[in-house]
Amino acid sequence: MTTATIDAARLELLLTELRLPGIKPIWDRLAEQSDKEGWPAARFLAALAEHELADRGRRRIERHMAEARLPAGKTLAAFDFETVPMVSKAQVMALASGDAWLGKGANILLFGPPGVGKSHLAAALGLALVENGWRVLFTRTTDLVQRLQVARRELALESAIAKLDRYDLLILDDIAYVTKDQAETSVLFELIAARYERRSLLITANQPFGEWGKIFPDQAMTLAAIDRLVHHATILEMNVESYRRREALERKRGRGRPAANATIKKTGTSEG
Structure with missing residues (x-):
């Protein structure tokens, strides 16, 4: 085993012990880039810390999304x-x-x-x-x-x-x-x-x-x-006509007409 291999294995263990999972998959690539471009130590450490913070933020949002129990597919972009x-x-x-x-x-x-x-x-x-x-x-x-x-x-x-x-x-x-x-x-x-x-x-x-x-x-x-x-x-x-009632009426009116002439407007809204 080379010294570099031993150091890499030791670092993996330390990152696990310190609970820094965001750094583990990225440190070797950043280290290679740092060596190649001659980064100062502070820049290398800052890059590692930024990746860890970004990963923690992503995982925190994933946890909060799961606990929120929001109905699927209801976004502001889909709201009419x-x-x-x-x-x-x-x-x-x-x-x-x-x-x-x-x-x-x-x-x-x-x-x-x-x-x-x-x-x-x-x-x-x-x-x-x-x-x-x-x-x-x-x-x-x-x-x-x-x-x-x-x-x-x-x-x-x-x-x-x-x-x-x-x-x-x-x-x-x-x-x-x-x-x-x-x-x-x-x-x-x-x-x-x-x-x-x-x-x-x-x-x-x-x-x-x-x-x-x-x-x-x-x-x-x-x-x-x-x-x-x-x-x-x-x-x-939101005192407007129910979109469900409106779509039902449009479907009823469309019965018996050629498919090309039947139009159903989709509002993108959910049940009230």
Whole structure:
């Protein structure tokens, strides 16, 4: 064995021990380039460190993407803003960075009837935020509420809500489907109250605030929940015709016509 071979094997072991996996596949190529071009030692070390940092960033985003549980294929590029002209594309793109609101614990509320793309837009924002370094969790509101109810029965509700603090943003899809039940809505209210001005929520809802009495069991809780949500919030209203209904009508009109004359417009939006 040559000294170079021994040193290379020793370095591989050291990189493993120091947990520097980003450097392991690249160090020999960079070392060869450094020797050939006569790099100073500082430049060589800086190049190794840059590769390690880039690899850690990539792996961190991969982990955060997996834990976010975002529905597949829902991106801002695939969202058809023309079908919801009341929603500003420029505003949504600004929200996608997260810098101006997530650090303040502000919220986003998406309102509109079923089928206008609320879930798609919420998931697409979540994806963009993960790519920008934020931690996100996408969940149906009923699923999360059921988990919190189990935690309450096990006397661990406070701990369960505290664990959700690791997410900069919770996306609660379809809040309207929570049943008007004291046990369900009380844990939902406690979640809203616990995150108030500390961590952000993005909520999609079919009903306007005036109908939220169907969600919470009494007026006082309804008003308190709304007050906390809207205090620092961006509200986007998507009051347009359901794209699913529109496509169904277009398909119906197209029956019996020659294929060349039948046109189905695809909006690129998801279920609301």
